[in-house]
Amino acid sequence: GENVEQHPSTLSVQEGDSAVIKCTYSDSASNYFPWYKQELGKGPQLIIDIRSNVGEKKDQRIAVTLNKTAKHFSLHITETQPEDSAVYFCAASMDKIIFGKGTRLHILP
Amino acid sequence: DTGVSQNPRHKITKRGQNVTFRCDPISEHNRLYWYRQTLGQGPEFLTYFQNEAQLEKSRLLSDRFSAERPKGSFSTLEIQRTEQGDSAMYLCASSPGTGANEKLFFGSGTQLSVL
Numbered sequence: 001g002e003n004v005e006q007h008p009s010t011l012s013v014q015e016g017d018s019a020v021i022k023c024t025y026s027d028s029a030s031n032y033f034p035w036y037k038q039e040l041g042k043g044p045q046l047i048i049d050i051r052s053n054v055g056e057k058k059d060q061r062i063a064v065t066l067n068k069t070a071k072h073f074s075l076h077i078t079e080t081q082p083e084d085s086a087v088y089f090c091a092a093s094m095d096k097i098i099f100g101k102g103t104r105l106h107i108l109p
Numbered sequence: 110d111t112g113v114s115q116n117p118r119h120k121i122t123k124r125g126q127n128v129t130f131r132c133d134p135i136s137e138h139n140r141l142y143w144y145r146q147t148l149g150q151g152p153e154f155l156t157y158f159q160n161e162a163q164l165e166k167s168r169l170l171s172d173r174f175s176a177e178r179p180k181g182s183f184s185t186l187e188i189q190r191t192e193q194g195d196s197a198m199y200l201c202a203s204s205p206g207t208g209a210n211e212k213l214f215f216g217s218g219t220q221l222s223v224l
Contacts, residue, residue, distance in 0.1 A: 006151075032210030043113070043200055043215030044152065051210070089151050093210050096142075096165065099151035 002027040004092050006100030013080055014108050021075045021103045023090035030092040033066055033073050036099070038087045047088075048075070080107050111135060113216035115201050121222045122191055129187045130219045134203030141184050142213065143176055144200040145169070152200055158184060159207060191223045 036044035
């Protein structure tokens with residue numbers, strides 16, 4: 001089955017700087033790659049997703065890139081703000097969504 | 110509130126007892142998923158329903174776990190003879206369509222503690 005690896009597990013960046021989270025997946029048949037944000041005491045919430053026929057997607061300060069050949073995908077957050085502090089999960093899916101272990105992002109004042 | 114609702118939010122039980130959780134998905138969402146999340150880990154897939162049909166169960170779901178979705182609306186997840194290793198957050202999610210690769214809307218979860 002699908003296996004998703006995510007790193008780093010923890011990331012601290014100065015407010016206003018950029019943050020990058022990287023993931024790899026194992027099943028070349030996966031064709032959907034969502035990213036979820038989880039705040040304390042809440043369920044994960046989708047922030048952006050990308051499909052295998054697209055290499056890059058951007059939504060305001062958030063962008064995702066996908067390299068299907070290398071089976072890598074990444075999340076980029078620019079101009080980070082305090083409210084970006086949370087746990088971020090990458091995921092990959094062919095028939096069900098499999099999550100990575102998460103990255104705890106700290107935005108430092 | 111039209112989001113995914115899970116009850117109870119917290120459940121403390123003694124080892125060996127049975128527990129049941131309920132999930133009310135967003136109205137008219139066809140798919141309903143159960144995930145389990147332990148501290149510092151991502152959600153782990155347990156099972157999912159397409160309307161009332163249970164289409165897949167993870168190997169993580171032992172015989173002590175059973176899930177139902179009668180009439181394709183709310184769902185229940187029952188754990189029999191609970192063990193300390195069952196302690197986790199149990200998350201429910203729903204999606205509107207019939208395809209696999211759609212946005213999941215998660216509830217806030219049921220935190221289970223087995224003493």
